[in-house]
Amino acid sequence: MTMVTNNxxxxxxxxxxxxxxxxxxxxxxxxxxxxxxxxxxxxxxxAVGLFQLSEMLGRxxxxxxxxxxxxxxxxxxSFNVDASLLLDQLSICFVLLITGVGTLIHIYSxxxxxxxxxxxxxxxxxxxxxxxMLLLVLGDSYLNLYVGWEGxxxxxxxxxxxxxQKPAYATASKKAFIMNRIGDMGLSFAIMIAFASLGTxxxxxxxxxxxxxxxxxxxxxxxxxxxxxxxKSAQFPLQAWLGDAMAGPTPVSALIHAATMVTAGVYxxxxxxxxxxxxxxxxxxxxxxxxxxxxxxxxxxxxxxDIKKALAASTMSQIGYMILASGLGPAGYAFAIMHLLTHGxxxxxxxxxxxxxxxxxxxxxxxxxxxxLRKFMPITFITFGLGYLAIIGVPPFAxxxxxxxxxxxALNAGGAKGIILGSVTLLGAAITAFYMTxxxxxxxxxxxxWDDNQHPHESPILMWLPMVILSIGSVISxxxxxxxxxxxxWLEPLFEEHGEHTELLPPIVVSGLALLMVAIGVAFAVIKxxxxxxxxxxxxxxxxxxxxxxRDLLQDDINEALFMRPGQAITSALVKIDxxxxxxxxxxxxxMALGSGSFLRKSQTGFVRSYAVLILIGAxxxxxxxxxxxx
Amino acid sequence: MSLDNYLYLSAILFTIGAVGxxxxxxxxxxxxxxxxxxxxxxxxxxxxxxxxxxxxAQVIAFFTMVVAACEVVVGLAIIVTIxxxxxxxxxxxxxxxKR
Numbered sequence: 001m002t003m004v005t006n007n008x009x010x011x012x013x014x015x016x017x018x019x020x021x022x023x024x025x026x027x028x029x030x031x032x033x034x035x036x037x038x039x040x041x042x043x044x045x046x047a048v049g050l051f052q053l054s055e056m057l058g059r060x061x062x063x064x065x066x067x068x069x070x071x072x073x074x075x076x077x078s079f080n081v082d083a084s085l086l087l088d089q090l091s092i093c094f095v096l097l098i099t100g101v102g103t104l105i106h107i108y109s110x111x112x113x114x115x116x117x118x119x120x121x122x123x124x125x126x127x128x129x130x131x132x133m134l135l136l137v138l139g140d141s142y143l144n145l146y147v148g149w150e151g152x153x154x155x156x157x158x159x160x161x162x163x164x165q166k167p168a169y170a171t172a173s174k175k176a177f178i179m180n181r182i183g184d185m186g187l188s189f190a191i192m193i194a195f196a197s198l199g200t201x202x203x204x205x206x207x208x209x210x211x212x213x214x215x216x217x218x219x220x221x222x223x224x225x226x227x228x229x230x231x232k233s234a235q236f237p238l239q240a241w242l243g244d245a246m247a248g249p250t251p252v253s254a255l256i257h258a259a260t261m262v263t264a265g266v267y268x269x270x271x272x273x274x275x276x277x278x279x280x281x282x283x284x285x286x287x288x289x290x291x292x293x294x295x296x297x298x299x300x301x302x303x304x305x306d307i308k309k310a311l312a313a314s315t316m317s318q319i320g321y322m323i324l325a326s327g328l329g330p331a332g333y334a335f336a337i338m339h340l341l342t343h344g345x346x347x348x349x350x351x352x353x354x355x356x357x358x359x360x361x362x363x364x365x366x367x368x369x370x371x372x373l374r375k376f377m378p379i380t381f382i383t384f385g386l387g388y389l390a391i392i393g394v395p396p397f398a399x400x401x402x403x404x405x406x407x408x409x410a411l412n413a414g415g416a417k418g419i420i421l422g423s424v425t426l427l428g429a430a431i432t433a434f435y436m437t438x439x440x441x442x443x444x445x446x447x448x449x450w451d452d453n454q455h456p457h458e459s460p461i462l463m464w465l466p467m468v469i470l471s472i473g474s475v476i477s478x479x480x481x482x483x484x485x486x487x488x489x490w491l492e493p494l495f496e497e498h499g500e501h502t503e504l505l506p507p508i509v510v511s512g513l514a515l516l517m518v519a520i521g522v523a524f525a526v527i528k529x530x531x532x533x534x535x536x537x538x539x540x541x542x543x544x545x546x547x548x549x550x551r552d553l554l555q556d557d558i559n560e561a562l563f564m565r566p567g568q569a570i571t572s573a574l575v576k577i578d579x580x581x582x583x584x585x586x587x588x589x590x591x592m593a594l595g596s597g598s599f600l601r602k603s604q605t606g607f608v609r610s611y612a613v614l615i616l617i618g619a620x621x622x623x624x625x626x627x628x629x630x631x
Numbered sequence: 632m633s634l635d636n637y638l639y640l641s642a643i644l645f646t647i648g649a650v651g652x653x654x655x656x657x658x659x660x661x662x663x664x665x666x667x668x669x670x671x672x673x674x675x676x677x678x679x680x681x682x683x684x685x686x687x688a689q690v691i692a693f694f695t696m697v698v699a700a701c702e703v704v705v706g707l708a709i710i711v712t713i714x715x716x717x718x719x720x721x722x723x724x725x726x727x728x729k730r
Contacts (some may be wrong), residue, residue, distance in 0.1 A: 606726030608661075612652045 006055075006066035009085040009138065011048050012095060015041045017131035023124035034120035035113075038127045039106040045130065046099035053092055061493050064089055067140060074143075081201065086140035089491050093337060094137040094260075094267060097344045101259045102130045104466035108352055109251040111462035112359065122162060122249065129155035133260055137267060141202035142191045145268070149187060149232070152261045153180045159256060160248040172244035179241040183231015187268075190224035193217065203271065210274040222275045222282025226289065229265030233319050236293040240555040242316055243300075246308040250355030253308060258315045258351050259344040266319065266340050269326040270333045277329060277496050286327030287417075291424045294320030296553060298431035302438070303549035305538055306365045307354045310439050311347070313552075314391065317428060318343050324421065325406045328413055330495045334488040335405040341487075342398035342478045346390035349470030353384035356459040356467065357443060361450065367439065368536050372448035376456040379464045381444050383471035388440050390474035392433040392518050395511075398478030403429060405482070408510045418504055426517050433521025441529040449536040637678040645671035658710045658720045662703075669699045 019041030023034045030037070056064050065088035074081040087095070106126060113119045132151025139145040157180075161173030194201050197217045198209040210218060229235065234242035245257050256262070269276065269286060276283045297317025304310040318339070325336035358365060360377055374381045390397035393404065407429065411422030450456070458464065481487040505513075538550075548554055644667055651664030673692045680688035714720050 606728065608722045608725070609653055609656075616649055616653065 003086075004059075004063060004066045005068060006052075006087070007068055008048065008052065009066065009068040009087055010070060012045050012052075012099075012138065013085075013131050013134045015044045015048070016127040016134070020124045020128035020131060023120055023127065028120075031120050035106075035110050035123045038123035039103065039110065041127055042099060042103040042106045042130055045134070046096070046103050049092070049095040049099050052087060053096065056087075056089075056092060064493070079195070079199070081141060081143050083144060084140040085138040085144075086203070087138060088494065090267075090271065090337070090494055091137045093341060093487075093491075095134060097341055098130060098133050098137070098260050101344055101348050101470070102126070102255055104469055105251045105255045105348065105352070108254075108355070108463050108466040109249075111460050112251055112355055113249065116249075118162070122159075125155055125158045125162070126251075126255070129159065129256060129261070133264070136264055140204075142187070142194060142206070143201050145271075146187055146191060149228075149264065150184065152256070152264065153177065153184065153232075156180070156245070156256050156261055159252040160245045162248055162252070166247075169247040172241075172247040176241040176245045179238050180231050182238055183228045183265075186224045186227025186231065190221050190228065193221050193224060206272075207274040210278045213278070215279060218275055218279035219282045222272070222279040223285060225268055225272050225275060226282060226286055229268050229286075229323065230289060231265075232268075233262050233265030233323065234293075234316050235265065235289050235320065235323055236296050239293060239296065239316055240552065240559055242312050243309050243552055246306070246312050250308065250351060250358060253312070254348045254351030254355070257312065259348040262315060262319055263322065263340050263344070266322040266326055266336055269323065270336055273330070273333055273495050276327070283327050283329060287324055287413075287421065288327075290320045290322070290324030290327055291421060292320070293317065294324060294428045295424060295431075296320070298428050298435065299549055300552050301435035302431060303546050305368050305550075307357065307367050307370075307439060307443065308351070308365055310367070310435060311351055311354060314432065314436065315343075315347055317432065318347065318391070321403065321406050321425065321428065324425065325409060328409050328421075331412070332406070332409045333495050334491045335402065335409055337491060338478075338481050338487050339399075339402035339406055341481060342390065342402045342474065345470050345473035345477050346387040346398060349467055349474055350384055350387040350391070352463070352467045352470065353380050353387065356380040356463055357384075357456075359459050359463065360456040361454055364450070364454070367442040368534065368538060369450050370443045370448075371446045371450065371534070372444070373456055374444040377444075377458050379458055380467065383464070383467040384444070385440065386471040387474045388436050390478070392436050392522070393429060393514060394518065395515075396475075396479055398474045398476070401478035401482040404511050404514055407514055408507055411504045411510060414504075422504070426513060429514050430517035430521040433518040434525045437522045437525035438529055441525060442534060446529060446534055449534065634678055634682055637674060641671040641674040641678065644668075644674065656721045656723055658713070658722050658725075661722060662706055662710065665706075666699060666703070669695060 016038075019038045023030050023038060026034075052066075056066070065086060067087075068085045070083040070085065072080070073083040106123070109119075109122065109126065113122050116122065129152060132148050132155055134148070136145055136148025136152060139148055157173050157177040160176050161170050164170040164173065191201050194206055198206060198213060200206060200209065206221075231238045242257060242262065246253050248257070276286065294317050297313045297315070297320055301310050301313035301317060304313055322336045322339050322343070325332035325339065357370065357373060357377065357380060360373075360380075361370065364370070386397065390399040393400045395401075403425075407422065407425040410425045411418050413421055551557065648664040648667035648671060651667065652661050655661050655664065673695050676688040676692045676695070680686060680692075710720060713725055717724060
């Protein structure tokens, strides 16, 4: 099958990349208009994406993917890697999400960052991120994807540490970078295994081999890909960096750490569907990771008082849903992507809402110091509220459709697996409803708990307009993608056929159950926070569980005890060995030379006559020796 | 007369020169002793030239004289300079390089 070539794909990446390079090279000269250029580049990329979508819609399902070869990258013997782009039904979803939400967040940032002296640098990094993320989803081989994968990691690092004058923020960016490295190593191992045992690293090549390669190979590749996904998408056990990543400016949290970059792991798994279909054990591991993370994030979310960290925990949990769905095989891939898209809308919208609240509250992030903001920020309240209804899964908002499909697919996974996964996802839905209601009540509807010197106010139009657009998306996107199984049919040509699926419970019962769980979660939150007094300072006399959840279920303590301290012990042991053994040997040799030198120095008396005597004796001894030898 | 006598003479002259270099402190005297040793060597060379009936060694003697002349020029210049700066021609005093 030869694919259609389309030379327009490169502009998707080239525009934001040009913006990033121009802004970084021009420096202060671009301060006045840099943000406008960056926004225009992002919007231009979005326009190219829309154009590509319209072209794609005009073709039959099987001829929709298009490619563009940029140049031959590596050509060694029989091994060939081209720098090629591939735009198919899956990548177009991501392209539109990245550039669409990205452009809205660019617009938002113009206002949000207007007082920052480094706004130009911020926009340059944002454009760099967009370019790298597009390369990630457009690469046609694991190697090309890897370039984008590292690129978004770099952009994420630069943006988390954007205010690196604060040591804590700089540390947060380093933490994110280092934890991501572990995942990146998994991806590079997966590429190496694929190259060593299959001889190819392109998606189509690996897909061809997946049918007849040994299951062990596929399992190894699958597990390594999962490690990569776990690192990038902040899944258990590499989840600890996401909470700290909220140190970055809020638009960054919305774009990178909620809507796009952290979902790259889901993309990787769905893109590698042929690997996981051929490796059931790796697939099971994906489901387990997803299930653990979805509970983990939800539980952490119930205890966080920092609005951004609560949303970050929620992101982690929602991505857990997506990973779980992508581990359910062909039945779940489309729903993973669907939840990813709807989540991109409502979570980005809510993060922008949180940014708007912080903007109006002098950068206060503690929800216990909010309260009653509904009156002061009506637009933020409504847009945030729509996102809230979407995430907890109230019909007909977006999250209802996408989450409901995941719960249903999980329940129908068959046997004990189905029952366990179904209950986990249902319980997760209840906890999600609880903690999101808590955020909502603490921020907007409970009595005010802020000081009188705060003057909360609505944000300017450049900030609320993107929020409004995203909230529209969080209302309608789910229905649009769900209607007539639109997304499922759209993505179907990419996945293997899957057999008959069993139905444990009829869909209507599942939806009912899910809504019941949501209602329970909301009710608990209303009783606990709306109908009773909320302290402005986090109470100390709390249960052991709350204490642990506030510390992110001890994730940092465990990492520190298991990895950091032994690492430090090894390092200090190495330093001791270096100082005593290696330095000792070097210093010993030096001292030896010094000692023998100062001993020999004594023969140099400085008296010419003693030298003359020595020369005489030497000459005499030499002659004597010659005489003895020759006779 | 046996040619050996020349060799004995040169041995005696060399010994005198060597002892002089070792025991005397005055730089000029040490210098003269060095010249004595050089000339003792020249005498030996010439003697062997006569014994062997070849001219090779005589040529070497000329070389030695040229080198000795150069050495005298440089050496005397150094001694004069040291004397001017230190007001002494004793070679035991000139041990600054040791420190």
